[in-house]
Amino acid sequence: MTLDRRPLNPPPAVRGDFILCGCQGGAEEALAARQADVLPAFTRGAWRRGVVTFRIGPTGFDPDDDFCPEFVFARSVIRSLGQVTGADASGCAARVGDLVGGIAWDNVHVWPRDPRSAVDTALIRARVAEACGLSALPDPVAAKGDLVLDCVVDSVDRWWVGWHRAATPPSTWPGGMYPGTVPADTVSRAWLKLDEALATFGVPLQAGERAIELGAAPGGACQRLLEAGLEVVGVDAALVDDRVAAHPRFTQWRMRARDVPLRRFKGCQWLLTDMNIDPTSTMEALGRVLATGAARPKGIVATLKLPEWSRSGELPGWLAAFRAWGYEPIARQLSTGGREICVVAMRGGRGGPVTRRRATRRRGV
Numbered sequence: 029m030t031l032d033r034r035p036l037n038p039p040p041a042v043r044g045d046f047i048l049c050g051c052q053g054g055a056e057e058a059l060a061a062r063q064a065d066v067l068p069a070f071t072r073g074a075w076r077r078g079v080v081t082f083r084i085g086p087t088g089f090d091p092d093d094d095f096c097p098e099f100v101f102a103r104s105v106i107r108s109l110g111q112v113t114g115a116d117a118s119g120c121a122a123r124v125g126d127l128v129g130g131i132a133w134d135n136v137h138v139w140p141r142d143p144r145s146a147v148d149t150a151l152i153r154a155r156v157a158e159a160c161g162l163s164a165l166p167d168p169v170a171a172k173g174d175l176v177l178d179c180v181v182d183s184v185d186r187w188w189v190g191w192h193r194a195a196t197p198p199s200t201w202p203g204g205m206y207p208g209t210v211p212a213d214t215v216s217r218a219w220l221k222l223d224e225a226l227a228t229f230g231v232p233l234q235a236g237e238r239a240i241e242l243g244a245a246p247g248g249a250c251q252r253l254l255e256a257g258l259e260v261v262g263v264d265a266a267l268v269d270d271r272v273a274a275h276p277r278f279t280q281w282r283m284r285a286r287d288v289p290l291r292r293f294k295g296c297q298w299l300l301t302d303m304n305i306d307p308t309s310t311m312e313a314l315g316r317v318l319a320t321g322a323a324r325p326k327g328i329v330a331t332l333k334l335p336e337w338s339r340s341g342e343l344p345g346w347l348a349a350f351r352a353w354g355y356e357p358i359a360r361q362l363s364t365g366g367r368e369i370c371v372v373a374m375r376g377g378r379g380g381p382v383t384r385r386r387a388t389r390r391r392g393v
Contacts, residue, residue: 032049036173036193037131037132038132038136038175038177038193039107039135039193040131042109043107044107044109044190045083046068046081046082046084046107046108046189047081047107048079048080048081048105048106048108048180049081049082049094049104049105049106050078050097050102050103050139050203050204051079051101051362052078052101052367053142053185054077054338054367055076055101055337055361055367056078058110058337059098059100059101060075060080061103061165062100062101062171063080063343064291065342065344066086066098066099067098069085069086076182076213077141078142078143079141079180079188089126095376100286100340100343100359101359101361102353103198103205103361103363104139104198104203104204105192105199106180106190106192107190107191107192108189108190109191109240110127110188111182111186111188112186112189113125113185113187114185115153116184117148117151117155117184118155119185120152120155120179120185120186121156121158122159123188124156124157124160124177124187125159125161127163127190128160128177128190129159129161130150130161131175131177131214133162133175133176133177134151134175134176135165135166135168135170135174135175135176135177136156136176136177136178137176137179138153138156138178138179138202139178139179139180139181139202139203139205139377140180140181141180141181141182141188143203143205145181148203151177153165153168153179154230156177160177164256168201169200169202169207170194170199170201171194171200172195172200173193173194173195174193174194175191175193176192176194177189177191178190178192180203182210188329192277194279196228197228197230198228198360198363201363205338205363206220206223206224206363206364208220209312210222213270214248214251215246215247215251215268215271216247216248218247218248218249218252219248219252221248221302221331221364221370222248222249222252222300222329223339223364224363224364226252226256227362228360228362228370229360229372231372233253233256233298233386234257234258234297235256235257236252236259237258237259237298238258238259238260238261238295238296238298239253239258239259239260239296239297239299240261240263240287240293240296240299240300241260241261241263241300241301242299242300242313242314243263243264243285243303243304243305244263244264244280244300244302245262246266246268246269246272247262247268247269247271247272247288248270249276249300249302250262250268253273253298253300254272254277258277258298259277260275260278261279261280261281261296261350262279262280263280263281263282263283263284263285265283265284267280267282267318268280276389285301285303286313286316290322291322293317293322294323294380297325297327298326298327299314299323300328300329300330301314301327302329302330302331303331305333306333306335307333307342307346310330310331310332310333311332311346311349314328314330314353315349315353318354319353324354325375326374326375327372327374328355328357328373329371330371330373331370331371332346332368332370332371333366333368334367334368334369340369343359346371347359353373355373355374355375356373356374356376357371357372357373358371358372359371360371
């Protein structure tokens with residue numbers, strides 16, 4: 029098999045009977061609910077906070093597929109080969125070498141089950157590489173098509189081991205965790221969340237386009253849009269940061285989103301929102317513009333907050349609303365966000381974010 033015209037290293041002959049999904053702590057049940065809808069033949073196996081495993085059903089699992097877009101709450105999806113134990117990092121790494129030695133790995137991803145734990149991923153990665161006979165390790169961010177060995181650190185003396193083929197951007201990042209950082213002059217973390225969304229979905233922003241953000245203050249996302257060369261309008265009754273307000277391509281409409289005359293949305297290419305309100309209210313704000321035909325932007329980037337994890341069950345209805353408005357949505361819980369879902373939707377589904385492979389499409393997605 030080849031990808032991007034380069035030969036691919038073959039996967040392990042023994043591929044494992046489970047997939048392992050990393051997720052935000054607390055999202056396990058929401059993830060399991062997506063599995064039941066997307067891959068109902070699979071059954072849930074062992075799980076701990078931040079990790080859920082599923083036994084592969086009779087429909088099989090293509091190891092070169094990436095199920096992250098389908099599962100929404102899965103930061104990473106790997107083919108599990110089981111667990112190893114040892115007294116320390118060197119001992120566990122030796123067991124990994126015994127388990128997967130002789131396979132031509134392109135990269136090694138090491139990530140903790142609990143991101144809050146103090147894990148020296150660089151040291152573990154070096155030990156694993158040595159145990160598996162890798163002479164040199166590339167940057168932790170994999171290249172598309174790489175055969176990646178995964179080590180999920182559950183505790184000092186116990187790791188999960190698996191593998192995956194890097195495909196979509198999140199699958200190139202260890203544990204699906206976005207490696208970007210917040211620049212020193214950024215006004216809020218909304219900058220980083222939008223940065224991850226752009227990288228994850230391949231949002232095709234073009235300099236000179238016009239974007240409107242509903243609920244813009246203090247202006248982090250607007251700042252990221254301005255850096256991309258867009259003409260930006262921020263809608264918020266609160267003032268945005270002076271560093272954003274002073275930009276020559278920025279305009280603020282100091283009012284609530286529901287009070288903006290619909291005619292003012294005409295001509296915008298992008299509509300964004302990351303308001304800290306109930307997701308029903310966010311969908312109503314979007315529908316006020318999109319369902320009425322007041323504007324037909326080429327794309328939408330919307331963050332839907334989840335007051336409770338149980339609200340994730342409303343996701344199919346929200347995605348159906350985007351389709352009714354004439355947009356093809358794809359959703360993911362970003363690693364830089366909290367209990368929320370990012371939806372990127374392109375008009376007619378053309379020319380936009382990373383699309384799901386036809387082989388992995390299931391009902392309710």
